[in-house]
Amino acid sequence: MSLNKDGLNKKISIAVIRRLPRYYRYLADLLRMDITRISSKELSQRMGITASQIRQDLNCFGGFGQQGYGYNVELLYREIGNILGVSDRFTTIIIGAGNMGQALANYENFEKRGFTLIGIFDINPQIIGKKIRNVEIKHMNEMDDFCRDNHVDIAILTVPYQNIPEVAKKVASLGIKGLWNFSAMDLKLSYDDIIIENVHLSDSLMVLGYKLNERRKAEETKKAEEARKSEEVREAGEAKKAE
């Protein structure tokens, strides 16, 4: 739970917060298409979330929707942006410049969302000195000095699993307050003032696997049902013949 201090002084659950970036993306799409208002029903169809869930989510931070009018897209977009703090700027560094680190360094989208990459660190001599979008990959042992000279809000960790505890400890000692962790290890630090988001890509893949399985099972059930029905028809036919 978190408190939206400058707004409505109302608690917004983290589950709702986690859905906001998605609303934000959809609303941006609508604005690009010059759609200025939308009903929860239409939004529901586009997003694949129930209309009642949408109304419940958006009511959390004030009633933007008007009965029979729908939501004002731009107002809602701006308000969600405010709640998410998209106009705030954060400085980030990437620790670990393997494929994942480099892929993230290349994501222009992060910059647009207010996350500015100012440093990349690794220990591999073969890539140190290389530049990604004008940011040079530096050796890990330069990180202390770098963090003294530059304020870093977020460290993005893409180092191998086994190195995570050590690197996380280091990051904490440098006073960095946000960790975005891709190591497949759920990071828990015993530092109260560090905020961690763990990214588990395989979780999403497992959900896809689950859905594929459900689809498979549903198809098998359907086939079995059809087979049963045609068997019934056949038996009925035979019973008729026998009469």
Next chain:
Amino acid sequence: MSLNKDGLNKKISIAVIRRLPRYYRYLADLLRMDITRISSKELSQRMGITASQIRQDLNCFGGFGQQGYGYNVELLYREIGNILGVSDRFTTIIIGAGNMGQALANYENFEKRGFTLIGIFDINPQIIGKKIRNVEIKHMNEMDDFCRDNHVDIAILTVPYQNIPEVAKKVASLGIKGLWNFSAMDLKLSYDDIIIENVHLSDSLMVLGYKLNERRKAEETKKAEEARKSEEVREAGEAKKAE
């Protein structure tokens, strides 16, 4: 909503399903530590989910917990694995072998979860022929033949944003039923039988930004509160002096 057909014939909401991989990971950790049972309270402390949420989630698919005993870790681990279908095997191909594609190709974890990478495709002549974990990067124009000769369950899309509609159409025409999409574009295909999981890395980063902001605001409020208090003390002191 989806129907768990071979189990309890009970609807498990997709929101619960999305949390299951996380339970699954934590339970695996417990098993590695030889912990055989755990209360919802302990699990709650480890996972940062409320105990009542845990009880509610796990009750969805049968009562594994016993009052005063807690959950049988191994039983619960196995059952969640069954629901998620972790013993099922899926074949995957990666389309787009840039940094993100190569990072995903290198994730050994996917293999462990039942997702076997059998092909990688790109159009960049400089990387075609290169092997990642024994899988050769092939040219996109070999994809048709490849998918005729090999059954592919899931295509992982890491192609640039603008190429997504074309590539997705292609994938659909090849009869691939699952799409794991990293393009930052919410993919919606007009093919009913394709299941898509869109991954939006920046969503998670925005949640981190939100949390950092909330922390910042809380600190500012605290400071302002402290300043107000010390001001009160000072004023009280002066008032006393003036008496």
